[in-house]
Amino acid sequence: xxxxxxxxxxxxxxxxxxxxxxxxxxxxxxxxxxxxxxxxxxxxxxxxxxxxxxxxxxxxxxxxxxxxxxxxxxxxxxxxxxxxxxxxxxxxxxxxxxxxxxxxxxxxxxxxxxxxxxxxxxxxxxxxxxxxxxxxxxxxxxxxxxxxxxxxxxxxxxxxxxxxxxxxxxxxxxxxxxxxxxxxxxxxxxxxxxxxxxxxxxxxxxxxxxxxxxxxxxxxxxxxxxxxxxxx
Amino acid sequence: xxxxxxxxxxxxxxxxxxxxxxxxxxxxxxxxxxxxxxxxxxxxxxxxxxxxxxxxxxxxxxxxxxxxxxxxxxxxxxxxxxxxxxxxxxxxxxxxxxxxxxxxxxxxxxxxxxxxxxxxxxxxxxxxxxxxxxxxxxxxxxxxxxxxxxxxxxxxxxxxxxxxxxxxxxxxxxxxxxxxxxxxxxxxxxxxxxxxxxxxxxxxxxxxxxxxxxxxxxxxxxxxxxxxxxxxxxxxxxxxxxxxxxxxxxxxxxxxxxxxxxxxxxxxxxxxxxxxxxxxxxxxxxxxxxxxxxxxxxxxxxxxxxxxxxxxxxxxxxxxxxxxxxxxxxxxxxxxxxxxxxxxxxxxxxxxxxxxxxxxxxxxxxxxxxxxxxxxxxxxxxxxxxxxxxxxxxxxxxxxxxxxxxxxxxxxxxxxxxxxxxxxxxxxxxxxxxxxxxxxxxxxxxxxxxxxxxxxxxxxxxxxxxxxxxxxxxxxxxxxxxxxxxxxxxxxxxxxxxxxxxxxxxxxxxxxxxxxxxxxxxxxxxxxxxxxxxxxxxxxxxxxxxxxxxxxxxxxxxxxxxxxxxxxxxxxxxxxxxxxxxxxxxxxxxxxxxxxxxxxxxxxxxxxxxxxxxxxxxxxxxxxxxxx
Numbered sequence: 096x097x098x099x100x101x102x103x104x105x106x107x108x109x110x111x112x113x114x115x116x117x118x119x120x121x122x123x124x125x126x127x128x129x130x131x132x133x134x135x136x137x138x139x140x141x142x143x144x145x146x147x148x149x150x151x152x153x154x155x156x157x158x159x160x161x162x163x164x165x166x167x168x169x170x171x172x173x174x175x176x177x178x179x180x181x182x183x184x185x186x187x188x189x190x191x192x193x194x195x196x197x198x199x200x201x202x203x204x205x206x207x208x209x210x211x212x213x214x215x216x217x218x219x220x221x222x223x224x225x226x227x228x229x230x231x232x233x234x235x236x237x238x239x240x241x242x243x244x245x246x247x248x249x250x251x252x253x254x255x256x257x258x259x260x261x262x263x264x265x266x267x268x269x270x271x272x273x274x275x276x277x278x279x280x281x282x283x284x285x286x287x288x289x290x291x292x293x294x295x296x297x298x299x300x301x302x303x304x305x306x307x308x309x310x311x312x313x314x315x316x317x318x319x320x321x322x323x324x325x326x327x
Numbered sequence: 328x329x330x331x332x333x334x335x336x337x338x339x340x341x342x343x344x345x346x347x348x349x350x351x352x353x354x355x356x357x358x359x360x361x362x363x364x365x366x367x368x369x370x371x372x373x374x375x376x377x378x379x380x381x382x383x384x385x386x387x388x389x390x391x392x393x394x395x396x397x398x399x400x401x402x403x404x405x406x407x408x409x410x411x412x413x414x415x416x417x418x419x420x421x422x423x424x425x426x427x428x429x430x431x432x433x434x435x436x437x438x439x440x441x442x443x444x445x446x447x448x449x450x451x452x453x454x455x456x457x458x459x460x461x462x463x464x465x466x467x468x469x470x471x472x473x474x475x476x477x478x479x480x481x482x483x484x485x486x487x488x489x490x491x492x493x494x495x496x497x498x499x500x501x502x503x504x505x506x507x508x509x510x511x512x513x514x515x516x517x518x519x520x521x522x523x524x525x526x527x528x529x530x531x532x533x534x535x536x537x538x539x540x541x542x543x544x545x546x547x548x549x550x551x552x553x554x555x556x557x558x559x560x561x562x563x564x565x566x567x568x569x570x571x572x573x574x575x576x577x578x579x580x581x582x583x584x585x586x587x588x589x590x591x592x593x594x595x596x597x598x599x600x601x602x603x604x605x606x607x608x609x610x611x612x613x614x615x616x617x618x619x620x621x622x623x624x625x626x627x628x629x630x631x632x633x634x635x636x637x638x639x640x641x642x643x644x645x646x647x648x649x650x651x652x653x654x655x656x657x658x659x660x661x662x663x664x665x666x667x668x669x670x671x672x673x674x675x676x677x678x679x680x681x682x683x684x685x686x687x688x689x690x691x692x693x694x695x696x697x698x699x700x701x702x703x704x705x706x707x708x709x710x711x712x713x714x715x716x717x718x719x720x721x722x723x724x725x726x727x728x729x730x731x732x733x734x735x736x737x738x739x740x741x742x743x744x745x746x747x748x749x750x751x752x753x754x755x756x757x758x759x760x761x762x763x764x765x766x767x768x769x770x771x772x773x774x775x776x777x778x779x780x781x782x783x784x785x786x787x788x789x790x791x792x793x794x795x796x797x798x799x800x801x802x803x804x805x806x807x808x809x810x811x812x813x814x815x816x817x818x819x820x821x822x823x824x825x826x827x828x829x830x831x832x833x834x835x836x837x838x839x840x841x842x843x844x845x846x847x848x849x850x851x852x853x854x855x856x857x858x859x860x861x862x863x864x865x866x867x868x869x870x871x872x873x874x875x876x877x878x879x880x881x882x883x884x885x886x887x888x889x890x891x892x893x894x895x896x897x898x899x900x901x902x903x904x905x906x907x908x909x910x911x912x913x914x915x916x917x918x919x920x921x922x923x924x925x926x927x928x929x930x931x932x933x934x935x936x937x938x939x940x941x942x943x944x945x946x947x948x949x950x951x952x953x954x955x
Contacts, residue, residue: 167954192954291702
């Protein structure tokens with residue numbers, strides 16, 4: 096009697112375990128590779144400044160699957176990116192929806208610590224940026240060097256307490272609907288009135304200021320100069 | 328012996344288990360009606376139809392983008408109007424999850440419609456009845472695919488019932504293009520318009536069940552949506568596989584064809600002579616406000632304006648709703664557990680014109696310099712001072728008073744107290760709970776001593792955080808102290824919307840009859856107590872649309888179809904009007920601060936959200952929308 100009982104329990108357990116395949120561990124290996132790099136200006140070799148919110152992304156799909164899901168990496172403000180949780184393998188990769196002339200996708204092999212830089216042609220180079228506090232204003236002057244013939248739709252001066260400041264993240268913005276082709280000799284000027292914005296920019300505090308310009312092209316993002324920290 | 332009997336028992340049980348396959352248990356369940364019985368009989372088909380109207384994606388009092396259609400119970404009341412520039416939620420001002428899925432339920436409804444069509448073909452109807460059912464099927468199908476195409480762009484068009492098979496590939500239908508899908512919806516509405524009756528047996532039925540005019544009204548809405556997507560796609564172009572295959576997006580060259588369709592459908596309604604504006608010529612703005620409030624409170628008294636409506640009933644049962652409960656001011660909460668949820672924002676309030684300056688928005692001016700700007704209380708600014716809280720709103724459009732509860736408004740016989748703080752005689756501010764003694768009187772920060780005597784700004788979810796509360800649709804005569812007590816009907820398609828669709832299509836395309844469009848626009852304004860006609864311009868039409876259709880769940884789709892969502896919601900915080908009691912002068916006075924909604928963070932609309940993500944693409948094999 097006892098042996099039957101024991102046997103039944105043993106058999107039952109075996110069936111249950113066998114049925115649910117609980118004896119099989121999830122023993123696939125985790126991500127074993129990483130990728131990093133930057134988006135560089137093909138002419139000057141400088142990193143191209145980006146936005147994090149609503150910014151450009153790098154799109155990639157892994158080879159060897161039937162219906163591969165498109166995956167994305169977000170690029171940091173300074174134009175660099177990093178994904179430490181990649182699976183080694185062959186990928187089709189392409190930076191998309193950026194502030195540069197669209198590029199073709201490339202095939203790359205990711206293994207160990209792979210470095211992949213992209214050299215692109217930015218729509219606009221924001222140059223000779225001077226951002227200063229003048230009286231109760233913050234004044235930015237700059238030149239625009241556009242590399243395509245489209246119009247520049249907007250130019251803006253953005254302020255925020257974080258260095259990730261830009262069009263999608265700011266406490267105060269001074270944006271002008273530009274809608275014309277810029278030239279590289281004119282000095283452009285934007286201002287933020289500190290008195291009128293004293294609720295958002297508190298005197299005595301430090302804020303980041305960043306100048307940007309947006310080209311009129313499908314899915315284009317702002318081109319920026321690096322942010323400047325000012326005490327106001 | 329013992330061991331043996333156990334073995335026999337085991338054998339017997341096993342034998343029994345494996346040999347008991349006879350038919351004694353295969354009985355028809357008594358509590359269910361088999362499908363064939365329902366769908367083979369005319370009255371069965373009619374009751375089957377009733378359920379389909381219930382499942383139709385009508386964006387009404389029980390639709391919430393997160394909880395879905397027919398959502399009752401604790402939905403949080405996160406309504407569509409809180410997503411755009413009409414209102415914000417009192418408890419979750421930072422809710423920005425643009426979740427608005429309807430894929431699974433949409434295709435379930437589509438399957439039900441296909442089943443109905445298949446069965447109806449076999450049933451013995453009279454000629455007239457058959458025509459009516461066919462028209463109704465086309466109407467239901469159009470409504471369903473409109474719900475899908477405005478969310479997902481092009482979707483698979485499946486008009487035949489799919490039988491279950493293990494041949495998966497045959498069940499996987501690829502997406503049609505966005506253009507094909509819009510054209511399909513419009514073609515179905517043409518069939519519906521041709522086959523449906525003008526009226527039905529009773530007025531009740533004519534307004535709640537598809538008619539020729541419901542089909543024409545819906546077509547005016549659908550074609551305007553399609554035209555706007557074509558015209559404004561370039562404002563937020565997307566890229567990727569779905570775009571290159573035409574599954575989302577349409578060329579601008581298609582816009583005028585769709586505007587023409589919207590114009591034709593609207594003209595059919597206008598020229599039918601069957602409809603009009605409820606109480607179209609009021610004697611004064613006060614009367615206009617009463618009429619307009621009644622249109623939504625008692626829509627059954629205003630049927631001349633109704634093309635299609637959704638009914639509710641049986642307080643306490645599953646066909647009632649909770650719109651009154653969720654949205655009454657705290658002071659008239661009457662014991663409902665969650666109140667004051669929908670808080671109209673200043674952006675909407677500013678849109679309501681003043682009768683003194685017809686044809687332009689009338690932003691609330693708070694300072695003596697007449698400038699309108701945002702900011703915290705500034706002790707050196709010269710604020711306009713008012714003896715009573717409602718004075719600042721004097722002269723505004725009647726629809727403002729009928730749609731919004733403002734500080735000092737009278738509602739259900741109670742003066743609604745909305746106050747955000749006190750400016751002490753020395754110019755310092757008290758904006759937390761507390762009081763100030765001044766000249767022998769005690770003044771409370773939120774306007775009254777105890778929580779049940781005021782309705783705003785103390786930061787709890789039952790209080791407005793914008794200075795305003797919603798009034799439209801609320802039943803001023805009702806007392807709501809528990810769940811499912813509201814039975815106010817919802818007008819889905821009304822004549823004023825058709826006039827506004829017409830005006831927009833004409834203003835956008837230059838097609839159609841500009842005089843007729845201007846007449847319609849001004850008729851809506853006259854009903855609201857205006858006496859001066861304004862010209863037909865796109866700006867006038869859009870402003871009129873936002874105030875006339877406020878809180879009717881249209882504005883969200885206006886932002887989507889006109890591709891202005893990402894332009895407005897770019898690092899954007901909605902704004903509030905905070906009344907404060909200023910004790911600095913001789914007499915206490917009310918001053919108003921225009922500022923960002925307290926507690927609200929900047930919000931950015933991602934352009935990919937002009938289309939929703941399609942669930943289950945790994946199984947259904949369709950191409951996903953861009954960036955999802």
